[in-house]
Amino acid sequence: MRITCPHCGARDSREFSYLGDAKMAAGKGDFASVYLRDNPAGAHSELWQHVMGCRAWLEVERNTSTHEVLSIREAGK
């Protein structure tokens, strides 16, 4: 799988570290946002950090059944 970092270009997914559902970070730290997940089979917005590159946090929309990357932007922007 490749992830196209807006700063560094298309890179192997091994350069990135995965956090999970982007909704978590947007939540208020309550029970539901920490522990419950939609866990869809299909499009999923998730947070990846380019740890072996520019270290930016990215919000990647990815299909969890096919691993097709649908969109990528810098997280929180």
Next chain:
Amino acid sequence: MKYSVLEILRQGLTGNKGWQPLWRNPGPKPAYDVVIIGGGGHGLATAYYLAKTHGIHNIAVLEKGYIGGGNVGRNTTIVRADYGQKGNSAFYSHSLKLWQGLSAELNYNVMFSPRGLLELCHSDGQLEAYNRRANMIAAQGDQVEMLDRAGVRAYAPYLGFESARFPIRGGLLQRTAGTARHDAVAWGYARAADRLGVDILQKCEVTGIDIANGKLQGVQTSRGVIRAKKLAICVAGRSSQVAGMAGMRLPIESHVLQAFVTEGLKPFINTVINFGVGHFYISQSDKGGLVFGGDLDGYNSYAQRGSLSQVEHVAEAGMSMIPALGKARLLRSWGGIMDMSMDGAPIIDKTHIKGLYFNGGWCYGGFKAIPASGSAYARLIATGSLPDYAAAYRLSRFESGHLINEEGTGAQPGLH
């Protein structure tokens, strides 16, 4: 038909024409007392114990694919009782005891082979941690012993004792742990449940759950509507989708775990080896194939295949611990979708909907759990309460803070 030596002789003398399929292939009835969604190990075991122990026979197991097509037929079959957390240790200890009598119980050879499990230690700190774990296992009443470096060398001489990065300092050995034949477990439970009157319906996908006034009515399936007094979810990696049909959101993420098998070799690996620091474990199947695996790929996935980077990582870790492994040719690799819970421990509980039950969150360790999970879930469905050994597996524990976090990694399933 009961299997026995006499039956083999009888069939042998009559041209082996009398063997029957392991289970019937009935059509769905309009209604059942209990409908179980998912014909994996947990669903089939639940059906068996409901019929055998609780005398409920009007049961259907609905499987969207075929029996053995899910994780029950994709796992690396390691059975052990070496958990440290309260709640887990009693449960897996009980399950190991059930494994010991399982072939006789089911009248089907599940090839349970207590060939031992060795967990390697590479530093003083890790030795201390494993000594503590060994004490917890012993306190639970299970067999365990600690080996020093010479002891490990005598037990498993093919390990890489020259490794500079991960020198072997010792190991935790559980001689009563081992492996079983995964397909035989699925087929054995399916056959035994069928003999007690359970309908096993394959190619029957549940597409909706009917609820009225907070009470379960039945299910919509690819083979029509089926009414049910009680409905038991048991679908492993698809837990979020099926519970979602009842409007529930779960503390579960689905992740892919890969496994690998080499060509058949002469007896080489005598036990199960866990090289935890390198994320690698291995055993040898009775057919001779070396069966091994590593960690999750690390991100949410419903693809039953994994990434090449994990293949590379597992191969590197394997080579570093067992250098001779490099000479074996890899036959196959595959993946299964794990129902990863937020604390790494499973859930067996009622839900807020009357008549609806949930079993899932087995992560990468649910094969060894099958006998204990099936009997606990059956008890819950039949009587309304869980046996003591499974009482900690409540759905409410995430909200109440009674987590069972064996790895101590927090609510990040990809790290368990």
